[in-house]
Amino acid sequence: MAKNILSDLRQIFKSSVSAVLPENLIRKSICYNCNEQQLTIAGQHYNLKDKNVYVVGFGKAVKNMAIEVEKSLGSKIKQGIISIPFGSSDYKPINDSIAYWQGAENNLPDSKALETATKIKELVTKLKHDDFLLVLLSGGGSALLPLPKYPITLDDKLNLIKKLANSGADIKELNTVRKRISDLKGGQLAILAQPAQVLTLILSDIVGDPLDFIASGPTSKNEDHPSEALNVIKKYKLYKDLPKSIRSVLEDDNHLKMFPLDNVQNIIIGSNKLSTEAATKEAVKLNYFPFVLSNIVTGNVTDLAKEYVELVRIIIAFKKGNINADELKRSLNTLAIPGFDLNKTLYSIDGDDIIKTKDLCLILGGETTVEVKGEGKGGRNQQLSLEFSKVIHDFSNQLTNHEIYFLSAGTDGIDGPTDAAGAIGYLQLISNCLESNIDVDNYIENNDSYNFYRRFQNGELHVITGHTDTNVMDIHLIIIKNKIHK
Numbered sequence: 001m002a003k004n005i006l007s008d009l010r011q012i013f014k015s016s017v018s019a020v021l022p023e024n025l026i027r028k029s030i031c032y033n034c035n036e037q038q039l040t041i042a043g044q045h046y047n048l049k050d051k052n053v054y055v056v057g058f059g060k061a062v063k064n065m066a067i068e069v070e071k072s073l074g075s076k077i078k079q080g081i082i083s084i085p086f087g088s089s090d091y092k093p094i095n096d097s098i099a100y101w102q103g104a105e106n107n108l109p110d111s112k113a114l115e116t117a118t119k120i121k122e123l124v125t126k127l128k129h130d131d132f133l134l135v136l137l138s139g140g141g142s143a144l145l146p147l148p149k150y151p152i153t154l155d156d157k158l159n160l161i162k163k164l165a166n167s168g169a170d171i172k173e174l175n176t177v178r179k180r181i182s183d184l185k186g187g188q189l190a191i192l193a194q195p196a197q198v199l200t201l202i203l204s205d206i207v208g209d210p211l212d213f214i215a216s217g218p219t220s221k222n223e224d225h226p227s228e229a230l231n232v233i234k235k236y237k238l239y240k241d242l243p244k245s246i247r248s249v250l251e252d253d254n255h256l257k258m259f260p261l262d263n264v265q266n267i268i269i270g271s272n273k274l275s276t277e278a279a280t281k282e283a284v285k286l287n288y289f290p291f292v293l294s295n296i297v298t299g300n301v302t303d304l305a306k307e308y309v310e311l312v313r314i315i316i317a318f319k320k321g322n323i324n325a326d327e328l329k330r331s332l333n334t335l336a337i338p339g340f341d342l343n344k345t346l347y348s349i350d351g352d353d354i355i356k357t358k359d360l361c362l363i364l365g366g367e368t369t370v371e372v373k374g375e376g377k378g379g380r381n382q383q384l385s386l387e388f389s390k391v392i393h394d395f396s397n398q399l400t401n402h403e404i405y406f407l408s409a410g411t412d413g414i415d416g417p418t419d420a421a422g423a424i425g426y427l428q429l430i431s432n433c434l435e436s437n438i439d440v441d442n443y444i445e446n447n448d449s450y451n452f453y454r455r456f457q458n459g460e461l462h463v464i465t466g467h468t469d470t471n472v473m474d475i476h477l478i479i480i481k482n483k484i485h486k
């Protein structure tokens with residue numbers, strides 16, 4: 001294994017996370033003038049004179065967003081409630097106006113998060129005309145704001161969402177259902193906060209940054225058709241086993257309320273794009289030529305692993321002179337990677353030559369899905385790195401003279417219900433396993449990627465960062481390095 005490439009990959013990933021640290025994003029986007037009591041965000045001014053300011057927040061990144069807001073607005077904040085992941089690092093509040101509550105262990109809603117969601121509901125429900133509600137949102141917000149609609153219990157809801165996720169439902173499908181069975185999601189928090197003015201600052205962790213889906217859009221108008229949630233449940237064949245409580249809520253179409261569009265504003269302050277931009281800069285520092293190929297990668301990890309390997313094969317065929325520039329472009333166009341855009345980059349620079357001569361770092365961002373069929377422990381990033389290694393192994397003899405490494409990791413530092421952010425795969429991983437009699441197929445089929453990476457080479461390929469306190473989806477890095485012959 002090339003230790004220098006492993007450390008380069010970790011460093012590039014680290015820089016992509018640092019760029020989206022919430023405290024930096026808040027510092028960059030808000031400005032409060034105490035004398036005038038004027039808040040400026042994204043060029044808009046909010047007069048807070050004669051207003052009481054309340055802050056609520058939920059998500060993996062909101063702790064440091066809230067701390068920064070506290071530093072900026074100080075005693076102007078009358079009260080705040082922030083719902084943060086279990087295991088978040090300790091923090092001593094600047095003053096006592098904001099309370100931080102931990103919950104949702106392993107990113108699953110629990111009674112602690114439910115208690116906090118109840119407190120948030122009570123707070124926003126009492127707001128009046130001269131109140132100003134600042135909402136801080138980030139990925140993981142759905143699990144940290146669980147308040148199932150009566151008579152649904154938390155267990156009913158948890159079971160359904162788990163089954164949907166394990167059947168391969170993507171985040172938009174999950175949140176389509178969450179919005180309908182919750183008391184605060186799907187715009188209902190903003191509705192309950194009326195007549196107060198509502199301003200929401202968002203760190204996006206969904207491809208394309210759709211306001212009404214991030215953390216299940218508690219302050220965005222729910223534009224879904226009323227039957228959409230049931231359609232998702234039927235698509236994954238879960239309707240038959242649906243508890244009566246959920247059925248009764250979903251089949252009741254008496255839930256639609258007017259959304260106070262004029263009194264609510266949602267602003268995105270950070271997203272995956274900032275992360276891939278930072279990865280680009282770091283890759284350059286480390287002497288790679290970077291190409292950002294997409295910020296909207298989605299799809300099943302098994303299919304994506306094949307597309308990524310095909311991408312590598314095409315590039316290496318070109319590097320070796322087996323295909324010409326036209327064939328390169330034509331072949332790249334056949335790849336099914338959402339948002340994939342190498343051709344555009346190639347036309348704008350002297351790309352052909354660069355591809356031939358430089359060590360490349362291909363950078364992608366997004367969020368994949370796994371159809372979990374096994375009983376093992378893992379996450380989509382660890383599974384993807386392992387599956388990439390398996391697929392690329394079959395082409396080893398075509399890819400000689402190059403070092404190929406692949407890192408996939410979640411910017412939140414937590415991949416599925418594990419304590420790893422992700423993992424690294426590489427061209428010879430499977431050969432090395434065969435030499436050591438390790439049955440990789442078994443780990444892949446049992447969705448046990450976490451245990452594979454924990455045991456293999458003493459965990460050297462595991463990417464473990466702990467909670468990063470931010471979340472802008474996942475980063476995928478492919479390194480193609482020309483081998484130096486001694």
Ligand SMILES: Nc1ncnc2c1ncn2[C@@H]1O[C@H](COP(=O)(O)OP(=O)(O)OP(=O)(O)O)[C@@H](O)[C@H]1O
Pocket residue numbers: 060106107139140141142143165166171205369370371372375376377378379380383410412414415416417447448449471
């Ligand atoms: N054993 C496993 N192997 C592979 N993937 C798994 C396994 N167990 C769960 N998953 C996948 O992990 C995903 C959940 O991951 P995670 O907890 O990181 O959620 P998330 O989507 O990042 O949450 P959020 O968007 O709230 O941050 C699900 O898509 C699920 O399919």
Ligand SMILES: O=C(O)[C@H](O)CO
Pocket residue numbers: 138139140141142143171175205206213214215216
């Ligand atoms: O919390 C959630 O719903 C997901 O992280 C997507 O925003």
